[in-house]
Amino acid sequence: DVKxxxxxxxxxxxxxxxxxxxxxxxxxxxxxxxxRQDPGLGLRLIYFSYDVKMKEKGDIPEGYSVSREKKERFxxxxxxxxTNQTSMYLCASSSLWPGQGGTDxxxxxxxxxxxxx
Amino acid sequence: KQEVTQIPAALSVPEGxxxxxxxxxxxxxxxxxxxxxxDPGKGLTSLLLIQSSQxxxxxxxxxxxxxxxxxxxxxxxAASQPGDxxxxxxxxxxxxGFKTIFGAGTRLFVKA
Numbered sequence: 001d002v003k004x005x006x007x008x009x010x011x012x013x014x015x016x017x018x019x020x021x022x023x024x025x026x027x028x029x030x031x032x033x034x035x036r037q038d039p040g041l042g043l044r045l046i047y048f049s050y051d052v053k054m055k056e057k058g059d060i061p062e063g064y065s066v067s068r069e070k071k072e073r074f075x076x077x078x079x080x081x082x083t084n085q086t087s088m089y090l091c092a093s094s095s096l097w098p099g100q101g102g103t104d105x106x107x108x109x110x111x112x113x114x115x116x117x
Numbered sequence: 118k119q120e121v122t123q124i125p126a127a128l129s130v131p132e133g134x135x136x137x138x139x140x141x142x143x144x145x146x147x148x149x150x151x152x153x154x155x156d157p158g159k160g161l162t163s164l165l166l167i168q169s170s171q172x173x174x175x176x177x178x179x180x181x182x183x184x185x186x187x188x189x190x191x192x193x194x195a196a197s198q199p200g201d202x203x204x205x206x207x208x209x210x211x212x213x214g215f216k217t218i219f220g221a222g223t224r225l226f227v228k229a
Contacts, residue, residue, distance in 0.1 A: 004160070031215070035219075040221055041221060042121075042206070042219040042220055042221040042222065043206070043208075043219040044219075045216060045217075048215050048216075050215065056215060058216070059216075090160055090161070092161075105151065105163050105166055106151075106161075106163070106208075106217065107163070108153075108160035108161040108162070109160050110159055110160045111158070111159065111160050113158070
């Protein structure tokens with residue numbers, strides 16, 4: 001079974017803190033994604049990585065950065081947390097993306113619910 | 118703008134009922150469409166994936182159809198059970214890009 005794990009299920013931080021969210025996948029997938037999920041808005045892509053050290057901005061990258069030093073690990077960094085970053089953060093991985101052809105099932109982690117006070 | 122819309126936002130049905138969830142998308146040049154299930158406070162689990170060349174996919178009591186020309190997909194759940202209670206999300210991927218566009222989901226409650 002594909003497994004995507006996230007470092008924390010729940011996290012409470014203060015405004016201005018630097019926050020690290022970690023994601024690890026065990027299927028040797030090239031692609032990894034960070035989304036945030038807010039009520040009524042669905043999932044919105046923050047950043048995407050298609051290889052080690054490679055990244056692409058998604059729809060809402062402002063206030064976030066990412067790091068991918070190893071294939072299996074993709075980190076999301078909130079440089080200076082703000083209250084509007086309170087959300088559910090979901091990590092996903094896949095073996096292919098649409099432009100590469102073939103199927104593109106994304107496998108999701110359990111999510112991290114972040115509260116910024 | 119590429120958008121995915123799911124109607125209804127919430128649905129409550131008695132156990133045993135057959136039901137249909139709807140998904141519509143604005144850009145019909147899709148690569149594939151997926152239906153996911155999300156339990157409260159959890160991540161997403163892929164249920165069915167339909168390639169753009171396919172019309173439907175089936176898995177157990179679930180059947181998903183795709184009509185690209187009209188920009189619609191439906192998820193049919195037969196003989197619903199309380200364990201089917203969850204949020205169901207539709208997601209569309211497009212050729213030539215890495216983005217998957219997600220709908221906001223339909224929250225389903227099956228009453229025992």
